[in-house]
Amino acid sequence: MQRQCWTGIDPSLGLWTTGKSRSGKENTLSTTTDARLSGRMFVGAERVAGDGPEVRSVDPRTGQALDPAYHHGGAGDVDRACALAEEAFEPYRATDPERRARFLERIAGNIDAITAELVERAGLESGLPEARLTGEVGRTTGQLRLFAGVLREGSWQGVRVDTALPDRTPLPRPDIRQRMVPLGPVAVFGASNFPLAFSVAGGDTASALAAGCPVVVKAHNAHLGTSELVAGAIADAVAAEGLPQGVFSLLVGDGPGLGQTLVADPRIQAVGFTGSRGGGLALVEVAARRPRPIPVYAEMSSINPVVLLPGALAARGRELGAAFVGSLTLGAGQFCTNPGLVVAVEGEGLDAFTAAAADAVGADAGATMLTPGIARSYQSATEEVGGHSGVTELARGAAAEAAAAGHALLLAVDGATFTADPALQTEMFGAASLIIRCRDFDEVLRVLRSLEGQLTATVHAEPGADDAEATRLLPVLERTAGRILFNGWPTGVEVCHAMVHGGPFPATSDARATSVGSRAIERFLRPVAYQNVPDAVRPHVLRDGNPQGVWRRVDGELTRD
Amino acid sequence: MQRQCWTGIDPSLGLWTTGKSRSGKENTLSTTTDARLSGRMFVGAERVAGDGPEVRSVDPRTGQALDPAYHHGGAGDVDRACALAEEAFEPYRATDPERRARFLERIAGNIDAITAELVERAGLESGLPEARLTGEVGRTTGQLRLFAGVLREGSWQGVRVDTALPDRTPLPRPDIRQRMVPLGPVAVFGASNFPLAFSVAGGDTASALAAGCPVVVKAHNAHLGTSELVAGAIADAVAAEGLPQGVFSLLVGDGPGLGQTLVADPRIQAVGFTGSRGGGLALVEVAARRPRPIPVYAEMSSINPVVLLPGALAARGRELGAAFVGSLTLGAGQFCTNPGLVVAVEGEGLDAFTAAAADAVGADAGATMLTPGIARSYQSATEEVGGHSGVTELARGAAAEAAAAGHALLLAVDGATFTADPALQTEMFGAASLIIRCRDFDEVLRVLRSLEGQLTATVHAEPGADDAEATRLLPVLERTAGRILFNGWPTGVEVCHAMVHGGPFPATSDARATSVGSRAIERFLRPVAYQNVPDAVRPHVLRDGNPQGVWRRVDGELTRD
Structure with missing residues (x-):
């Protein structure tokens, strides 16, 4: 493969010189929406053209392949990126937290500066509307700045001090101190559905960089141009802050090939992934089979039950039905937290909810999905669940006029049928939901207990009227989900200190973690x-006198003295 | 199998009636050192005789099998213990922290009350001396009381509050709070080398019970009587505190059979294990292959390098050699943190150290090992490492006169030979150590970088004289070990807030955790x-006004208000 030194060129210049790859492919500068796109990867500071198969992102509205062409990297690129990451690890983790905070802020500033290009390119590659993408840029830079704040506050270092007791009998106690250290280079896999906030400079990258870990990102093939733009913003910040080039690399390839090679590399010490269950589990297996296994934080699959309690249904069944479809169809339903399941006791309230929801679904105009492949998967999942003998189709929205056409879909099933067949828990990634009509509240609990692990569980409850049921629900939902929310919809995930975006398997591969929030x-x-x-x-940070002024647990007591 | 209701009988009565097992075996009350031993398991509050193969602990001094006979439990016992644990989980985790603190303290009190019997029986089963075992009882009750304190202090609940911002634009921020919840029933595997502090009521059990998780223990076959006595102390406390019986069970069986069945049970949500690398990895694999994988905290294998820096060697080489052998031979070398590796630059200082260490090893009288099986494994591991063509035997102590005879052993090898062959990192569980003579300090670093993950890394350094080398060592050791100690020996593991008894693979299966300390x-x-x-x-604990008075992170800031 041909390498070209990346020179930290002014983003406004917008031009990269190109070369010829070893395989003889001409790396022409394509005429795309953003002339700064080169079709190359970032192996540390070098811009490298892969010499594997060509891959292009596709405009999901038209089905048109987009310029520029990228090429899969190979084992040599993985090796080089990991070697640079390993080389960067010691000096990078030794930087003081303030310096890493400034680095994260500089990345955020660089991304802010190219917001317009990012929104345009990400829109072309994802079909997502401008307002959503503008918001996502803000979410991305907000996350980077959140972790800058976390670094400065200092509790992340987990300092503990047990003072020496030289006169203790029968044995003196030594001085023992504790802090958290970073694991080492981290592999991050960009997500299809958040081309910015869960991708190249998303939460995984921001938190790993904050921790002191170099990052090697595998770009998602659905938004290669967006990935390259964001990678440029990071590489620029690495150079401007004088950090070792191996702090960040961006590779292009497929999951089973380059992705698994990356996870198997002995220098990689942890993995962040957001994507499909199959993709996540494959990486978990590769990580477990390494001579030295490593943790994988894979966020994979969730259908996010919504429980409607009788008081809430009686008070506002129709209103809830309409609002529910607003959450269901947001972003063509392509959220990890999309409400794919509604659970309630049958009766007038649920009938009113269902009627309103069916009206709204029927009136829905459809939306462009992220990729033609996701649209096909949605089609087959909805056919599988919708074709189940116990499932009724209540309403179907219009299909969007797009290559990756999505439509809203509302299905229903009774509680006993649902609990009898785990296949009805299949995630339909898109704007489809299944209403489970239960005979009584005990059946609601049975349904919830039968569920696999979830990112979220939602309860609609009327204050006072539903408190007894809500109180019975809470311990069941705590075992099932990472986040429990009342009288709202799960599709917004606040970036803050108390957020948990995680949950029991298969929502994630590690329920002890969150991928959103500090x-x-x-x-x-x-x-x-x-x-x-x-x-x-x-x-x-462990020295006498608490030189960084952090919170410490001294002899068991929290103090900042 | 035959079950018999356990009646919470006064420990001082010391007698259990017995029945006949389904398999026709007569469960006679054996004439052993402690008449309270029944040879039965605890399945919740029931005393159950297994109907699998007979198993007895063995006096490692005489090789004599001890009364009473126990019998392996079967899949039915695992099923019943897990069903009871699952049934107990909701009510148990709902108890307030103060009640669980009192429960832990009552277990500690019950253990205190039978210290003499425990020390006697554990001595018979392990060959460990009385003073060590008396200390270990104190360590065990101390751990239980430490976690009572942790429960009362409250930070373990990890409370975070992000207050609502109803006027935020474009969208209001909801009220989001966070706390930690227990995972569910936990399987604990008793260790051979700590019949009390890492076994039935050891650190795994104490921390899991504190977290709100019921515990199912698989007793270690080396100390079944000790396990039964401690299990009685716990079961007594469960009954006296009016807790659901499934909070605790004790099963008997082998690792590949009953142990793996237990880890595979869908109701078990986490595993604590201390033992061999093979045993730990087998459980990790079972846990990963479950339809819903669970975390395994396995502490497995460590050779605990000791680095001797030139200044320290010059100042006190001989003294260090003698003190080193004191640590090496403590408890017949059967500590996870036993110093199995010494790394230093060759020269006069190291020669003086080596001579003194060889003298002390040669003068060592040997010691009884924990079991005949462990003695055999020690024999074969020392033959394997000692028989390596590049390894020299420096000294060998006398063998103890015991069925499970141990002897001290000191070997040496040069740095290049060591780094060339990973087989030289084989753990010799017992009082054997390998001195690695390096040509220069860079070779010391190469040796350390070549090591697998370790529980501990020790440095002997002369203040001032060795600071530069010590500073270069620190980042290397941080990547290798869970605990770094200076100018001491690794065999004491303080139970406190800052302790880390853990480390990178294969020291443990999860370097993010510690099995000792709060x-x-x-x-x-x-x-x-x-x-x-x-x-x-x-x-x-999440309600307005901080009713439990715990430390909380409110809008990012730690406060107890």
Whole structure:
């Protein structure tokens, strides 16, 4: 393959010189919406053209393949990116938290500066509307700035100090201190449905970089141009902050090939992934089979039950039905937290909800889905669930006029049928939902207990009227989901300190973690204890006098003194 | 199998009536050192005789099988213990932290009350001396009381509150709160080398019970009587505190049979294990292959490098050699943190160290090992490493006069030979150590970088003289070990807040965790977020006004208000 040194060129210049790849393919500068796209990967600071199969993102509205062409990287590219990441690890993790905070802020600033290009290119590659993508840019830079704040606050270092007790009998107690250290280079897999906030500079990358881990991203093939633009913003920040080039690389390839090679590389120490169950489980297996296994944080599959309690249905059944379809069809239903299941006791309230929801679904004009492949998967999943003998189709919206056409769909089934067949829990990634009509509240509980792990569980309850049922629901939902929300819809995921975007298997591969919110940094850290280490040798944050002014647990008590 | 209701009988009565097992075996009350031993398991509150193969602990001094006979439990026993644990989970986790703290303290009190019997029986089953076992009883009750304190302090609940911002544009922010919830029933595997502190009521059980998880223990076959006595102390506390019986069960069986059946049971949600690499990896694989995988915290294998820096060797080489052998031979070398590797630059200082160490090893009288099987494994591991063409035997101590005879052994090899052959990293579980003579400090670093993950790494450094080398060592050791200690020996593991008894693979299967110290509770918890949940329905600790007075992260800031 042909490598070309990346020179940290001014983004406004918008031009890359190109070369010829080893395989003889001409890397022409294509006439695309953004002349800064080169079709190359970032292996550290180098711009590298892959010499594997050609891959292009596709406009899901037209089905047209987009310029420029990219090419899959190979094992040599993975090796080089991992070698650079390993080389960068020690100096990068040794940077003080303030320096990493400024680095994250600079990435955010660089992304802010190309918001217009990003929104345009991401719209072309995803079919998502401008307002949504503008919001997603803000979410992405907001996450980077959140972790800058986390770094400065300092609790992420988890400092603990147990002071020496030299006079203790029968044995003196040594001085023991603890802090969190980063795991090492992290592999991140971009998601199809958030070309910005869960991709190249998304939450996984932001939290891993904050932790002190270099990152090697595998771009999602659905938005290669967006990925390249964001990678440029990061590489620019790496260079401007004088950090080692291996802190960040961006590779192009497929999951079973380059992706699995990346996860198997001995220098990679953790994996962040958002995508399909099959893709996630394949990476989990590769990671477990390594001579030295590593943690995989894969967010995979969730159908996000919504429980409608009788009081809420009686008070506002129709209103809830309409609002529900608003959440269901948002972003063509392509959210990990899309409400794919509604559970309620049958009766007038549920009938009113169902009628309103069916009206709204029937009136829905459809939407462009992210890729033709996702549209095909949606088609087959809805046919599978909708074709089940116990399932009734209540309403179907119009299909969008697009190559990747999506339509809303509302199905219904009774509780006993649902609990009898786990296939009815199949995720229909898109704007489809299944209403489960239960005979009584005990059946509602049975349905919920039969569910696989979920990212979210939603309850609509009328204050006072539904408190008894809500209280019975809570422990069941706590075992099932990472987030429980009342009287709202699950599709908004706030980026904050208390958020949990995670949940029991198969919602994620590790229910102990969240991929959104400040706690996400903990995924890439592990504790180390230091016993009687002289103050001159101790890591700075552990030294006497608390030089970084962080919260510490001293002899079991939290203090900032 | 025959079940017999356990009646919470006064421990001082010391007698159990017996019945006949389904298989026709007479469950006679054996004349053993402790008449309270029945040879039965605890399936919840029931005393159950297994109907599988007979198994007895063995006095490692004499090789004599001990009364009473136990019998392996079967799949039915696992099923019943897990069903009871699952049934107990909801009511148990709903108990307030103060009640669980009292429960842990009552277990500790019950164990205190039978210290003499425990020390006697554990001595018979392990060959460990009385003073060590008396200390281990104290360590065990101390751990239980530590977690009572952790429960009362409250930070383990990880409370976070992000307050609602109803006027935020473009969208209001909901009220989001977070706490940690327990994973569910936990399987614990008793360790051979700590019949008390890492077994039935050891750190795994104490931290899981503190977290709100019922526990099903598989007793280690080396100390079945000790296990039964401790199980009685726990079951007594369960009954006295009015907790559901399924909070605790004790099963008997082998690892590949009953042990793997237990880990595969769908109701088990996490595993704590201390033992061999083979045993731990087998459980990790079973857990990963479940339809719903679960975390396994397996502490497996560590050779605990000790680095001797030139200044320290010059100042006190001989003294260090003698002290090193004290640590090496403690408890017949049967500690996970036993110093099995010494790394230093060759020269006069190392020669003095080596001479003193060889003298001390040569003068060692040997010690009884824990079991005849462990003695055989020690024999074969030392033959394998000692027989390596590049390895020299420096000294060999006398063998103990015992069925499970152990002897001290000191080997040496040069740095290049060591790094060329990973087989030289084989753990020799017992009082054997390998001195690695390096040509220079760079070779010391190469040796350390070549090591698998370790529980500990020790540095002997002369303040001032060795600071530069020590500072270069630190980042290398941080990647290798869970605990770094200076100018001491790794065999003491303090139970405190800052301790890390864990480390990168294969020291443990999950470097993000510690099995000793207050942080051990985190292994059995996961975060859940609560969005706009009404105050009347919210878990108590999350309610307005901070009713439990715990530290909370409110809008990112730690506060107890």
